[in-house]
Amino acid sequence: MKIAFYGSSLLSAYWNGAATYYRGLLRALAEKGYDIAFYEPDVYDRQKNRDIDPPDWCRVVVYDGTVEALRKVAAEAAKADIVVKASGVGFEDDLLLAEVMAAARPQAIKVFWDVDAPATLAEMQVAPGHPLRRALASLDLVLTYGGGEPVVGAYRSFGAAECVPIYNALDPQTHHPALPDxxxxxxxxxxxxxxxxxxxxxxxxxxxxxxxxxxxxxxxxxxxxxxxxxxxxxxxxxxxxxxxxxxxxxxxxxxxxxxxxxxxxxxxxxxxxxxxxxxxxxxxxxxxxxxxxxxxxxxxxxxxxxxxxxxxxxxxxxxxxxxxxxxxxxxxxxxxxHTYARRAEEADRVFRRVAEQRAMEAAE
Structure with a gap:
């Protein structure tokens, strides 16, 4: 399956705490056969502070921090089987959510992936008109990198069809024992x-x-x-x-x-x-x-x-x-x-279950 993933940055961990999570999980999903494109904006000097080169397991698209560029990359969501908008992208997040989900094909699995659920939920709690809160009913999944039952229950109370934590983990290829420095x-x-x-x-x-x-x-x-x-x-x-x-x-x-x-x-x-x-x-x-x-x-x-x-x-x-x-x-x-290979197995099961549900519904 093809994944179009819109996040903060895969190439730079500069002011970007989600980088390790994205890298470990998406590489593990790629190893399971997923074809992944990651879209990240050129903001906050992250591209000037890259700490990895574009990987061979994922196509990375860096776009200018302009609305025009955002709309251009959002249109590419139409090519994917799974469309993911992550939290905290850092440039026009609300517009990006709307554009990406509007471009997604009707049969695509639509996902909001929250890498800071407590903060997102706090925003929605005080803002009944919050764009994400309005969009939840049209999404298939909310995935989070933590939060347990408190986060799952809160997202469901806001109208999410399903919320599943896919926790942080270890990528042993990048984080491992080293000699003292x-x-x-x-x-x-x-x-x-x-x-x-x-x-x-x-x-x-x-x-x-x-x-x-x-x-x-x-x-x-x-x-x-x-x-x-x-x-x-x-x-x-x-x-x-x-x-x-x-x-x-x-x-x-x-x-x-x-x-x-x-x-x-x-x-x-x-x-x-x-x-x-x-x-x-x-x-x-x-x-x-x-x-x-x-x-x-x-x-x-x-x-x-x-x-x-x-x-x-x-x-x-x-x-x-x-x-x-x-x-x-x-x-x-x-x-x-607690490796990302384990987490990727969890995410893969969720994606395949939702895809099977979609197929059954379409056949009825």
Whole structure:
């Protein structure tokens, strides 16, 4: 089946947290025989900060950030069996949704793929006339990269025919154990861009423990933190390219995951960083969110902190031997249960089931 996928960017992870998810899942779907075209706008300097070349498993179409160019690529949805509009494309999202779904053939499977469901649902909750809310009844599927039953129930209450979580996962071809890199030597590392929905939690779970443990070294990576006041024992390395994530995760004694506030409140929303870190064999400390035990076993495969004091306590008592043991167990777990190959199997089953339903309805 042919997929026309309209998303933020496949070629650049610059200010684009969905890149790892898109790459891992779409490559796994391509390996299952799907013919995929990915359409991304040239916005936010992403094309100037590409971190992969166009892949051979997917045709990537980059279009100018103009309405004219948007309408031109939207028309190509007519060639596809499955038409996907993702959330957070970054240029005229509402118009893109309307144009793409209008161009799709009647028999095509129409999908909204939400990579930030808590934020999308919050928008629709306060806006009865929200374009997506109006469009849901005409779509076949909503797929999300997290959220569990709270998100499924919310989408159905807004009129979605079906909502299925296809969770973040590990792509072992790109995220795997690596040799330590002296640039990233630290007791605790955190990698994440500075976002309004995350900053207060970074202060609580990262900056506060650093202040509590002045004798330990902390490492901060990600864009936007250069003017943030922070303790002297924090080394800031700025944007870390995707190709360096393995070394960043494998080098410190432990690495930290801090969910955005909306993700933590909703639960069942493991970030790509969780699987990247586990895939590198890192000892992961994560803030608490409901559902963590569905992905990694607390105390054995991941360490869970409810606040900054917990992070400091965990780190102060963490030996290198225990950190290594936790990282090894996490790696074994994600390789067994949480790869994008597994997620692609789930998505494939959903697509084929909907296609069979369509065929049966057409034959009646």
């Amino acid at each position: 002296p640039r990233y030597a630290a007791d605790l590392g955190f990698l994440g861009n500075r976002l309004p929905d995350r900053e207060a939690r970074v202060e609580e779970f990262f900056l506060d423990p650093a202040a509590r443990l002045p004798e330990q070294k902390f490492l901060l990576g990600g864009s936007g933190w250069q003017d943030k006041p922070m303790p002297a024992n924090i080394a800031y390395v700025g944007h870390v390219p995707t190709g360096a994530h393995n070394a960043f995760n494998a080098t410190p004694k432990a690495v930290l995951n801090i969910s955005r506030a909306s993700m933590a409140a909703n639960g069942f929303s493991p970030a790509t960083r969780v699987f990247e870190a586990a895939g590198a064999g890192a000892c992961l400390i994560t803030d608490y969110w409901e559902g963590i035990e569905l992905f990694l076993s607390p105390d054995d495969e991941v360490l869970v902190a409810r606040d900054g004091a917990d992070v400091a306590e965990i780190l102060a008592g963490l030996t290198s031997e225990r950190a290594e043991s936790i990282g090894k167990a996490a790696l074994e777990r994600v390789l067994a249960d």
